[in-house]
Ligand SMILES: Nc1nc2c(ncn2[C@@H]2O[C@H](COP(=O)(O)OP(=O)(O)O)[C@@H](O)[C@H]2O)c(=O)[nH]1
């Protein structure tokens with residue numbers, strides 16, 4: 568079986584077994600396209616192009632990663648292959664879609680060169696909740712966790728998580744190790760790591776002199792969001808944090824919680 | 833929420849740093865050797881008479897030359913635990929050299945010297961050898977039998993609180 572055939576099978580798996588996940592999205596986009604007629608004169612070509620790209624490039628992008636798995640699994644039934652790949656695929660596709668929507672959003676913004684954004688677009692016209700608004704809601708950036716971590720020691724000084732996470736002390740230490748590893752590797756004096764992408768999460772790192780703030784985010788983290796987030800974090804550091812807070816994790820954590828519980832961003 | 837301190841395990845490859853940590857945190861031991869790549873972090877809260885302290889322990893990749901340690905992995909540590917293998921003299925013959933480096937770079941961080949794998953040797957013999965070389969160890973331990981493992985970490989914790 569050559570690689571082309573394998574890709575065909577992959578395509579089939581992706582476009583049949585994965586439909587479960589995708590169906591919704593595609594439906595929403597279809598619906599969106601048919602509804603937003605006047606706007607769609609401008610937008611549809613871009614959207615079409617993107618969707619075509621998406622369908623065309625997906626096997627290409629994912630191909631190498633799964634060729635190995637396919638080699639051993641391919642002899643079994645297609646169903647078994649799909650099952651083996653499903654968890655990996657689900658995440659990759661979700662991430663891919665997310666990345667594509669982000670690009671699309673930025674692309675549209677650029678072309679219309681205005682304050683045009685998905686948010687405006689979706690909420691324009693009638694204010695009924697439609698498929699598009701739901702889609703926006705689905706992929707909107709959300710803060711999952713905020714950690715304030717002492718530089719050097721990597722000790723956690725304050726933590727606010729929406730749900731319980733794996734051990735946050737170890738997470739803080741590992742983040743610090745990764746951060747210093749990368750910074751050492753580039754060894755460019757002032758360079759500091761600002762962001763880590765991990766599976767479906769983006770970890771935004773805001774550096775201060777004795778500590779840094781790590782914000783774990785799901786959804787679309789674009790420049791617009793990054794800007795806003797930075798402002799909020801800088802304000803927090805400037806107006807809320809005192810020197811003594813680092814010595815007292817308990818009160819620091821309380822401060823952090825009360826500052827961010829009202830969905831400030 | 834007790835106070836947290838960073839502690840770093842140092843020493844040659846294969847002396848039992850990861851095994852000591854696993855024995856201390858999970859109370860398990862394995863004969864198989866998994867090389868630590870980069871750094872692995874575990875933590876445990878130690879309860880002393882009056883206070884508790886959470887040790888956040890960095891198990892960094894082993895090396896025989898301490899000047900090769902990534903400085904950022906050692907930064908911010910409150911204690912170092914220097915582990916050697918009591919059954920392999922090469923792992924403690926260079927202690928003086930490595931200690932000097934630590935003293936120079938981290939003058940305020942205390943160092944605890946631990947001779948591990950004591951189950952493999954005659955403790956009389958090793959004690960004499962250490963004495964002859966003027967090595968001031970704090971404990972001889974075994975990750976395999978558990979001997980002195982709890983005690984050595986308790987000792988580290990107690991000393992951290994004393995200095996706090
Ligand atoms: N007999 C004995 N073997 C040990 C002891 N501690 C570790 N080992 C073994 O020594 C090898 C290296 O241990 P490891 O903890 O990975 O060393 P590290 O490289 O310093 O982290 C493993 O095969 C362990 O099973 C011990 O106290 N006694």
Ligand SMILES: [Mg+2]
Pocket residue numbers: 849850851866867868891894
């Ligand atoms: Mg190890």
